[in-house]
Amino acid sequence: MSKPGNYEAVRKDIVKLLHQPEYDDGSAGPVLVRLAWHSAGTYDAETDTGGSNGAGMRYEREGGDPANAGLQHARVFLEPVKAAHPWITYADLWTLAGCVAVREMGGPEIRWLPGRTDYVDDSKLPPRGRLPDGSKAADHVRAVFYRMGFNDQEIVALCGAHNLGRCHSDRSGFDGPWVNNPTRFSNQYFRLLAGLEWKLVTLPNGVKQWVYEDEDGISERLMMLPTDIALRDDPVFCEWVDSYAEDKELFFEDFAKAFAKLMELGIRRDARGG
Ligand code: CCH
Numbered sequence: 001m002s003k004p005g006n007y008e009a010v011r012k013d014i015v016k017l018l019h020q021p022e023y024d025d026g027s028a029g030p031v032l033v034r035l036a037w038h039s040a041g042t043y044d045a046e047t048d049t050g051g052s053n054g055a056g057m058r059y060e061r062e063g064g065d066p067a068n069a070g071l072q073h074a075r076v077f078l079e080p081v082k083a084a085h086p087w088i089t090y091a092d093l094w095t096l097a098g099c100v101a102v103r104e105m106g107g108p109e110i111r112w113l114p115g116r117t118d119y120v121d122d123s124k125l126p127p128r129g130r131l132p133d134g135s136k137a138a139d140h141v142r143a144v145f146y147r148m149g150f151n152d153q154e155i156v157a158l159c160g161a162h163n164l165g166r167c168h169s170d171r172s173g174f175d176g177p178w179v180n181n182p183t184r185f186s187n188q189y190f191r192l193l194a195g196l197e198w199k200l201v202t203l204p205n206g207v208k209q210w211v212y213e214d215e216d217g218i219s220e221r222l223m224m225l226p227t228d229i230a231l232r233d234d235p236v237f238c239e240w241v242d243s244y245a246e247d248k249e250l251f252f253e254d255f256a257k258a259f260a261k262l263m264e265l266g267i268r269r270d271a272r273g274g
Contacts, residue, residue, distance in 0.1 A: 001087075002085050006085075007096065010088055011100050013085070014096065014097050015099045018101060022060065024166065026236070027040075028073075028077045029104065030166070031071065031165060032078070032098055033098045034071060035098065036095050036101075038136070039052040039057060039091070040263055040266075041131055041148065042126035042130045042131065044147050047139075048124070049124045049125065049126055051124075051267065052094065052095050053121075054117065054121060057075070059171075063133070065129075066159070067128075069171040070168055072171075075094075091116050095112065098259075099112045102253065105258075107252065108116075116267055132144045134226060135208065135225075137196055138233070139228050141231075145158070149261075152236045155231075157255045158255070158258045158259065161255070163178065163186055164182055164185060165182050167209075173199075174203075174207055177221065178192070187244050189228075190244040190245035192222065193232050194232060202213060
């Protein structure tokens with residue numbers, strides 16, 4: 001067991017578990033990033049409810065939200081780290097793991113602070129349905145992220161995380177990765193979103209998503225959600241899609257800021273950081 005407060009030791013153990021040859025594309029990284037985001041993304045600024053405090057996904061009420069399907073894999077990956085460092089809260093562990101995973105997959109360093117509690121405050125519990133629905137349009141994306149306190153630029157930067165990982169037909173119903181190398185953090189998602197011709201298809205399960213077909217009409221395995229395409233087609237969002245497609249450094253900087261802000265939603269610390 002490490003000394004309480006030794007977050008460097010926790011970081012090192014998270015790095016060690018990222019390599020998972022039997023899982024998805026060989027990395028636990030993408031699903032850890034999604035766990036961090038879904039733990040925080042229930043926040044509502046007006047009522048100051050939701051957010052990563054409380055690690056509510058441990059319980060059926062939040063963990064069983066269909067939007068969180070598949071995230072049990074991420075939580076199971078992290079159990080040995082929690083066992084080796086029992087002093088860290090789940091809420092800190094899940095958010096830290098997301099930040100470490102982004103960095104280890106080649107992304108920016110994200111400023112992360114400890115201090116989240118696992119105490120479940122019933123008055124802060126988020127109702128289900130606060131996370132975004134990939135089948136919807138730009139107005140839905142805005143409503144969800146404005147509720148957390150983000151602006152249009154931050155929304156586009158955050159959605160650049162779809163450079164990582166993939167959709168699973170047995171989780172969300174969507175299927176496939178957004179980019180060819182889904183375990184490497186880059187701005188490729190924006191370059192493909194802006195640069196390729198995307199075609200709307202209906203999958204055998206009835207779910208509609210966008211796919212890329214090359215000149216011979218052969219469907220590649222790359223995909224976009226309707227909400228991703230909404231970023232390309234919205235007059236304000238699209239300016240940021242183009243900027244991030246052209247300027248990887250700008251994307252990394254803006255992503256790091258927006259993701260750090262996401263991890264802090266609803267978290268308050270006293271002067272000593274407690
Ligand atoms: Fe996302 N995301 N996301 N997403 N997401 C999915 C997968 C990942 C939406 C829907 C989906 C963000 C924003 C949005 C990741 C990070 C972020 C999936 C597939 C859907 C659907 C789930 C499955 O089937 O396993 C929608 C809608 C929005 C906004 O409107 C933001 C913000 C972030 C992080 C900053 C990551 C990473 C994945 C891949 C997970 C994996 O298991 O590979």
